[in-house]
Amino acid sequence: ATRLELVQMLYARIVDPHEFASPSFLYDPGLFDFREVLTLRSRLGIYRCIDLANVHTPASPAGSATTNAATAVAPIWVFAVAEPESRNAVARIHGNIFAFDLSLHEDWRLAVLLLHLAKNEVSYSCQTVDCMWSEIGGTPPRADAVFFPPDTWAKESCGPPRSGLFTFRYICSKIGELPAAQVALRWKIGQEWLGRTQPAVA
Secondary structure, eight states: OHHHHHHHHHGGGOSOHHHHTSTTTTTOTTTOOHHHHHHHHHHHOGGGSOOGGGTTSOOOOTTOOOOOGGGOOSSSOBOOOOOGGGTTSSOOOSOSEEEEETTSHHHHHHHHHHHHHHHHTGGGTEEEEEEEETTSSSSSOOTTOOOOOOGGGGOTTTOSOSOSEEEEEEEESSOSSOOHHHHHHHHHHHHHHHOOOOOOOO
16 A cells, blocks of 8 residues: 555656556556556546557456456456466556446546547557447346447547446457557557657667
């Protein structure tokens, strides 16, 4: 708990937020377990904790269970749970399954950001899938009621309605490292939406 308090106090001094919200720090299971990550997300806000470079990468900590977007019930990003003994294993605990409470401005804007990113990454075989919105009808909504967000949801000037729970997976069908042009695109969108500046190459 002391470590989390320290991170929270010093966050305002961070000059490289892209390094903070990355597998080299916040999403390194050797530094923070999933409960600690959730705590920091809750305290700092999910907008400060998005790892835009890896939004397409599924969670894969050793010994974890499979998670499905249809089972997401909380307004937080969903990712598999790492067993304590696997904390030092190479893993990705950020995950590519998202659940947003659209009544919260921060959740709403991040949902728009990711839909905007997906629209710009179609040529790189990236997209949102398994989309579900709790307001599409039915009480409770059917588990198989797949939803296709309209194009206006990807525009900050319009965006989705500010109500309901919106869940989806962000996937990229191509395997391997992202091409340089796609990395540059994510940096551009990260700067426009998150205020994150790409570090200068020495």
